[in-house]
Amino acid sequence: MSITEQCPSAGASFVAHWSALRSAAQKIVENRALAEEIAQDAYLKVCEAEIELEVRHPLAYCYQAVRNLAIDHKRRLKMESQLFTIEDDGAEVVADGGTPEQIAISRQNLLIVADALGRLPERTRHAFELYRISGMTQRDIGAQLGVSATLVNFMIREASDALLACRHLLSLD
Amino acid sequence: MHTDHESPDSGGDNAAGEPAMQTAMEWVRRIHERELKPAECAALAAWRGSHPVHAKAYKDAQQLWMLAGLVPPITDLPARE
Numbered sequence: 182m183s184i185t186e187q188c189p190s191a192g193a194s195f196v197a198h199w200s201a202l203r204s205a206a207q208k209i210v211e212n213r214a215l216a217e218e219i220a221q222d223a224y225l226k227v228c229e230a231e232i233e234l235e236v237r238h239p240l241a242y243c244y245q246a247v248r249n250l251a252i253d254h255k256r257r258l259k260m261e262s263q264l265f266t267i268e269d270d271g272a273e274v275v276a277d278g279g280t281p282e283q284i285a286i287s288r289q290n291l292l293i294v295a296d297a298l299g300r301l302p303e304r305t306r307h308a309f310e311l312y313r314i315s316g317m318t319q320r321d322i323g324a325q326l327g328v329s330a331t332l333v334n335f336m337i338r339e340a341s342d343a344l345l346a347c348r349h350l351l352s353l354d
Numbered sequence: 355m356h357t358d359h360e361s362p363d364s365g366g367d368n369a370a371g372e373p374a375m376q377t378a379m380e381w382v383r384r385i386h387e388r389e390l391k392p393a394e395c396a397a398l399a400a401w402r403g404s405h406p407v408h409a410k411a412y413k414d415a416q417q418l419w420m421l422a423g424l425v426p427p428i429t430d431l432p433a434r435e
Binding site for chain 2 (some may be wrong): 216226230231234235236237238244245246249253256259261290291294296298299306307309310311312313314315318319327329337340341344350351
């Protein structure tokens with residue numbers, strides 16, 4: 182058995198499951214070339230992330246990264262391809278081009294955000310992960326955790342506030 | 355959630371930054387949950403375009419949301435697909 186099989190890093194898992202991960206992206210963006218770009222972008226992010234952070238479920242994390250990037254891209258394209266912003270002088274400009282952005286996430290930024298989420302109470306963290314990563318509705322999260330949808334909403338806001346609170350520490354362009 | 359309105363409460367349009375970040379995060383959460391209606395898209399574009407602080411806030415909120423989505427979960431989440 183190779184080292185990779187004995188203790189697969191997320192990066193190694195990604196490579197080993199590349200076409201399945203790309204297919205997962207393609208299901209969302211419905212374009213093979215774009216899916217490949219997203220897979221490559223996700224791969225880089227996965228490799229960077231696991232340098233700093235513990236990844237308990239490597240392959241699931243690969244899918245998480247691919248889905249996030251694919252959904253993000255699809256939403257942006259859909260929402261912004263025909264929208265314009267009004268500049269100060271009244272000129273209309275397209276808000277964001279339609280090309281995929283290879284956002285270079287700094288490891289430091291990821292660590293700061295991981296730290297902020299890590300300081301949340303356990304149930305709040307759980308609710309936020311179900312929301313952000315599993316994509317569950319607030320109502321379904323309430324059902325899963327056995328709490329009211331109102332409390333879930335409160336916990337999501339709590340997590341969002343934690344994210345906002347660490348914004349000043351981040352290097353964002 | 356402000357499902358009946360086109361825009362979340364903007365909490366003031368001053369340049370202090372924080373109200374803009376709150377609004378931006380509300381938009382980001384809304385987009386995360388569902389597809390925006392055309393009127394909402396227009397409202398978001400208008401808000402972003404009305405002040406450079408708004409545009410920056412929205413960009414930062416998107417980055418924060420992206421980063422948050424790349425933090426590996428500590429909970430054992432239900433498997434997808």
